[in-house]
Amino acid sequence: MRLTHLIFLLYFFSLFNCKQTNLGLTKIEGKQIQITDTLPIDSKIESYIKPFRDHIQKDLDSVLAYSPNSYSKSNGSFNTAIGNFMADAIYSEANPVFKSRTGKDIDMVLLNLGGIRSILPKGNITKRTAYKIMPFENSIVVVALKGNQVDSLVNYLCRVKRAHPIAKLKLTINENDKIVEAKIKGKDIELDKVYYVATNDYLYSGGDNMSFFKPNDSLYVLNYKVRNALIDNFKKVDTINPVIDDRFIQIK
Structure with a gap:
């Protein structure tokens, strides 16, 4: 009986001691650490990333072309030199890619002025x-x-009257903002014709309230970044000298 009683007590205490205690979160504490140049530099990390940083800096600073003047997106009312350069560069670089895949040519280019960040x-x-x-x-x-x-698309440009970069489209409006002329590659726009318009994925998705891209007959994704097209165009020219022209003007 004593042995049985002892075994029972041992079993009872083992169950009691193995009982799990429910734990709960009662408080969270933290502090903000400012990431500034006053933080000490880890020499091991610095020595590891330095070769990669130096390679990237050298690549970014390699000279591709020369510009005799400075061009800003604020210099121009309905079209700007920098915007014209960008739209023309996109046409020049993207059209061969598009034609190689489809056998067709891009008819015009439309970008957004706000996308020019420098x-x-x-x-x-x-x-x-x-x-x-x-x-x-x-x-x-x-x-x-x-x-x-x-x-x-043309009516949108006439309404907003901003220097959104365009290429291969010529647009003239009068003093009352009415269309005097709208041509693509020198020809009047035909309502029953399909036009292939190059733009960026942001505008295609409705950015800058450009809702006219949907619905559409087809969408062709070139997997070609706007920035890369600019770089490829820089490599092809010796001197960049864009101008403000008559691709979008208002006559009085």
């Missing part, structure tokens, strides 16, 4: 220049639009 500076033009002008990861897409949708 000036095109006077002096040497580098990859870093392209990253400053276009820091976003926007890619080029080509949208197949019917003529009536292109009319909506």
Whole structure:
């Protein structure tokens, strides 16, 4: 009996001692650590990343072209030199890619003025220049639009009266903001024709209230970033000298 009693007590105490205690979170404490240049540098980390940083800096600062003047998106009412350069560069670089895949040509280009984030500076033009002008990861897409949708595109440009970069489209409005002339590659816009419009994925998705891209006949994703097209164009030219022209003007 004593042995049985002892075994029972041992079993009871083992169950009691093995009982799990429910724990709960009662308080969270923390502090903000400012990330500034006053923080001590870890020499091991610094020595590890230095070769990579030096390689990237050298690549970004490699000279690709030269600009005799500085160009800003604020210099111009309906079209700007830097915007014209960007739209023309996109056409020049994207059209061969599009044609190789579809057998068709891009009819026009439309970008957004707000996408130009820096000036095109006077002096040497580098990859870093392209990253400053276009820091976003926007890619080029080509949208197949019917003529009536292109009319909506033209009406949008007339309504907002901003120097959104365009190429291969010529647009003239009068003092009352009415369309005097609208041509693509020198020809009147035909309502029943399909036009292939190059733009970026942000605008295709409705950015800057450009709702006229949807619905559409087809969408072609080129997997080609706007920034990379600029870099490729920089490499092809010796001197960049864009101008404000008559692609979008208002007559009085």
